[in-house]
Amino acid sequence: MAWATDAETMPLKSFGKIDxxxxxxxxxxxxxxxxxxxFKRVFARVSTSSYGVHSLGDTADSARDLEWFxxxxxxxxxPLAKRHMRARANEHRAQASLVERLLSxxxxxxxxxxxxxxxxxxxTAVTMARAVKGLLLADEMGLGKTAVGVGxxxxxxxxxxLVVTLTHxxxxxxxxxxxxxxxxxxxxxxxxxxxxxxVGKKGVAEPMPDVIISNYQKLAGWAETLRAIGMxxxxxxxxxxxxRRESQKYAAAKHVxxxxxxxxxxxxxxxxxxxxxFHSVIDVVRPDALGSRVExxxxxxxxxxxxxxxxxxxxxxFGEYLREHGLMLRRTRSExxxxxxxxxxxxxxxxxxxxxxxxxxxxxxxxxxYIVGQGKKPEHLLHPADYDAxxxxxxxxxxAHFLASQELSWRLRQATGLAKAPFVADFVRLLVEQxxxxxxxxxxxxxxxxxxxxxxxxxxxxYTGSESPRDKDQAKADFVSGKSRVLVMSLxxxxxxxxxxxxxxxxxxxxxxxxxxxxxxxxxxxxRDGQPDPVFSYYLTADTGSDPVVMDALGLKRGQLxxxxxxDAALVQKLQSEPDRVKRLAAAYLAQHAx
Amino acid sequence: xxxxxxxxxxxxLLSERRFLWSSEAMLQRGIYGVLVEAGHIVQREKxxxxxxxxxxxxxxxxxxxxxxxxxxxxxxxxxxxxxEQPSVSAIVFVTTRATQASRVPxxxxxxxxRVVLLAGALG
Numbered sequence: 017m018a019w020a021t022d023a024e025t026m027p028l029k030s031f032g033k034i035d036x037x038x039x040x041x042x043x044x045x046x047x048x049x050x051x052x053x054x055f056k057r058v059f060a061r062v063s064t065s066s067y068g069v070h071s072l073g074d075t076a077d078s079a080r081d082l083e084w085f086x087x088x089x090x091x092x093x094x095p096l097a098k099r100h101m102r103a104r105a106n107e108h109r110a111q112a113s114l115v116e117r118l119l120s121x122x123x124x125x126x127x128x129x130x131x132x133x134x135x136x137x138x139x140t141a142v143t144m145a146r147a148v149k150g151l152l153l154a155d156e157m158g159l160g161k162t163a164v165g166v167g168x169x170x171x172x173x174x175x176x177x178l179v180v181t182l183t184h185x186x187x188x189x190x191x192x193x194x195x196x197x198x199x200x201x202x203x204x205x206x207x208x209x210x211x212x213x214x215v216g217k218k219g220v221a222e223p224m225p226d227v228i229i230s231n232y233q234k235l236a237g238w239a240e241t242l243r244a245i246g247m248x249x250x251x252x253x254x255x256x257x258x259x260r261r262e263s264q265k266y267a268a269a270k271h272v273x274x275x276x277x278x279x280x281x282x283x284x285x286x287x288x289x290x291x292x293x294f295h296s297v298i299d300v301v302r303p304d305a306l307g308s309r310v311e312x313x314x315x316x317x318x319x320x321x322x323x324x325x326x327x328x329x330x331x332x333x334f335g336e337y338l339r340e341h342g343l344m345l346r347r348t349r350s351e352x353x354x355x356x357x358x359x360x361x362x363x364x365x366x367x368x369x370x371x372x373x374x375x376x377x378x379x380x381x382x383x384x385x386y387i388v389g390q391g392k393k394p395e396h397l398l399h400p401a402d403y404d405a406x407x408x409x410x411x412x413x414x415x416a417h418f419l420a421s422q423e424l425s426w427r428l429r430q431a432t433g434l435a436k437a438p439f440v441a442d443f444v445r446l447l448v449e450q451x452x453x454x455x456x457x458x459x460x461x462x463x464x465x466x467x468x469x470x471x472x473x474x475x476x477x478x479y480t481g482s483e484s485p486r487d488k489d490q491a492k493a494d495f496v497s498g499k500s501r502v503l504v505m506s507l508x509x510x511x512x513x514x515x516x517x518x519x520x521x522x523x524x525x526x527x528x529x530x531x532x533x534x535x536x537x538x539x540x541x542x543x544r545d546g547q548p549d550p551v552f553s554y555y556l557t558a559d560t561g562s563d564p565v566v567m568d569a570l571g572l573k574r575g576q577l578x579x580x581x582x583x584d585a586a587l588v589q590k591l592q593s594e595p596d597r598v599k600r601l602a603a604a605y606l607a608q609h610a611x
Numbered sequence: 612x613x614x615x616x617x618x619x620x621x622x623x624l625l626s627e628r629r630f631l632w633s634s635e636a637m638l639q640r641g642i643y644g645v646l647v648e649a650g651h652i653v654q655r656e657k658x659x660x661x662x663x664x665x666x667x668x669x670x671x672x673x674x675x676x677x678x679x680x681x682x683x684x685x686x687x688x689x690x691x692x693x694x695e696q697p698s699v700s701a702i703v704f705v706t707t708r709a710t711q712a713s714r715v716p717x718x719x720x721x722x723x724x725r726v727v728l729l730a731g732a733l734g
Binding site for chain 2: 328329330331332361363532535555557559563564565567568570571572573574575576578579585586587588589590591
């Protein structure tokens with residue numbers, strides 16, 4: 017028996033009316049109760065309390081779904097609605113086919129006219145960003161994501177454009193723009209509150225800049241003004257900054273990107289913690305593409321914690337989805353043929369001075385008892401500057417439990433860092449005496465103090481949160497020139513910094529961060545284009561204190577980030593590590609000092 | 612190859628590799644592949660007692676248990692139950708958690724236990 021479609025067997029009946037409201041950018045669907053019920057089930061984003069007339073957001077995706085719904089329940093369309101639905105649905109088809117052809121290599125990317133030509137894989141990224149309008153570009157660090165941003169801004173219909181980046185990187189962006197697109201007029205925002213961009217020095221009138229560069233901190237003050245100017249492109253550099261949807265800069269980012277034609281995010285490490293951060297990040301450039309947060313947590317995640325953060329259940333499948341739908345583009349060095357000599361991670365256990373850990377045990381016990389609900393609130397909860405944005409918010413909200421847990425983490429990690437500090441410093445000296453230059457990563461000021469003391473003979477310099485920008489530049493210059501052989505860096509001050517790869521091939525992680533992405537960022541200050549040698553990254557950990565717990569968390573977070581980012585990676589990889597490397601290092605040192 | 616040598620060989624084999632996983636089942640698939648490829652004869656989830664089915668049984672009574680989660684006390688109880696069985700000659704305990712690895716003893720009921728902490732973030 018042959019199947020017959022409804023259209024062949026029945027005359028077309030209309031189940032309702034559809035109009036498109038160009039002012040609000042919404043579809044208006046009017047239908048009876050029975051169809052309403054079905055409609056709300058298919059389009060879960062429609063308010064369940066709407067009655068008779070339903071409103072649906074205008075995306076290419078929803079137009080295509082509407083088209084399909086109308087096959088089952090035909091409705092009358094106004095001429096405008098008919099035209100718009102066809103155009104939007106076709107846009108969706110074209111987008112999907114373009115993404116597929118670009119990814120499979122069937123389609124050559126369009127050339128872009130810049131002073132320095134882009135590489136093929138960079139052109140692919142520009143073409144895709146223009147086609148899908150909102151893209152997270154997660155290429156491996158050091159593959160030239162900035163140049164892709166410049167490529168996008170080189171199209172006249174993409175200007176004026178806004179680049180949002182980390183505090184220490186606006187000048188790096190200005191230099192890249194000048195190199196690739198010298199004809200563009202670029203302005204770096206200098207104040208947190210808006211001023212007239214068309215008035216130059218001494219009150220002289222100037223044309224509106226083609227590209228405005230801001231850091232994330234200034235964005236909140238400028239969001240309203242920039243949206244009013246009408247940014248056609250918004251680029252978020254180091255987009256992991258948008259992983260927390262409660263932050264002020266997040267709200268500002270969403271606002272300023274609201275009307276933009278093109279939205280591009282750049283980051284090799286788009287999340288720092290659990291996989292649910294992907295929803296926050298991507299929702300800025302492709303609103304609603306992953307559903308609402310509640311839907312996302314329900315469909316994709318498991319085990320949400322008290323703060324609402326959750327692990328993605330199947331990171332590989334999610335990564336595959338992001339790639340197929342043109343939401344994320346990620347290429348590794350080997351995929352684009354720009355491999356570097358290997359990066360080898362060497363985990364190495366060091367001793368810990370138990371005395372340092374015992375000193376904090378009483379206060380930690382008090383905090384721990386309070387956190388698990390078995391003790392009274394400690395009298396003094398300190399608020400050290402090292403606290404992150406979450407803690408600042410908790411402080412504002414008087415969330416004593418959260419502060420107590422932050423403080424416990426802070427104290428235990430500092431005590432662990434201190435307990436390891438002498439051994440870490442000695443290890444670094446061993447490396448330096450083997451003629452290595454070392455970037456040494458840490459987190460706590462007290463720990464730096466011990467390192468600096470013990471490393472005094474080899475004249476270490478510092479690049480942490482405590483130095484002025486000028487001191488930092490000087491420290492970097494001294495390290496690169498060879499005047500100093502050890503650069504003590506804060507784990508969270510490194511992202512994006514370029515230039516160390518010419519001077520150094522050895523990284524030592526003397527303390528652990530909670531986020532895997534932070535360590536990867538740290539390694540990539542040295543492991544990047546221009547590095548002629550294999551890079552070794554030592555992780556010096558203790559069996560005690562906070563290290564085992566932090567290592568467990570790092571492993572889980574790495575699984576989330578890598579699963580999504582590289583869904584096709586081999587399930588089993590042979591480690592590069594040389595188990596005897598540290599032993600050989602020690603033997604070489606002893607041989608050198610035998611005479 | 613004595614059971615102890617086999618347990619050592621399995622420990623070395625797994626320590627040299629990094630596994631991508633998002634569930635215990637996925638990790639077990641990876642480990643199974645590595646063991647088979649290295650020429651071990653492996654039986655999956657062979658019943659050891661009324662309560663227990665260790666993840667893998669290898670020749671010579673070498674049992675492999677894989678954990679990505681769970682409390683330390685439960686792990687200890689489970690391993691000691693395994694060790695009580697006469698057919699068990701050595702245990703390889705594979706974990707992704709540093710908090711478990713450093714606390715599991717090297718022997719239960721006189722049976723050797725090899726602990727493998729899989730390279731998580733640092734490998």
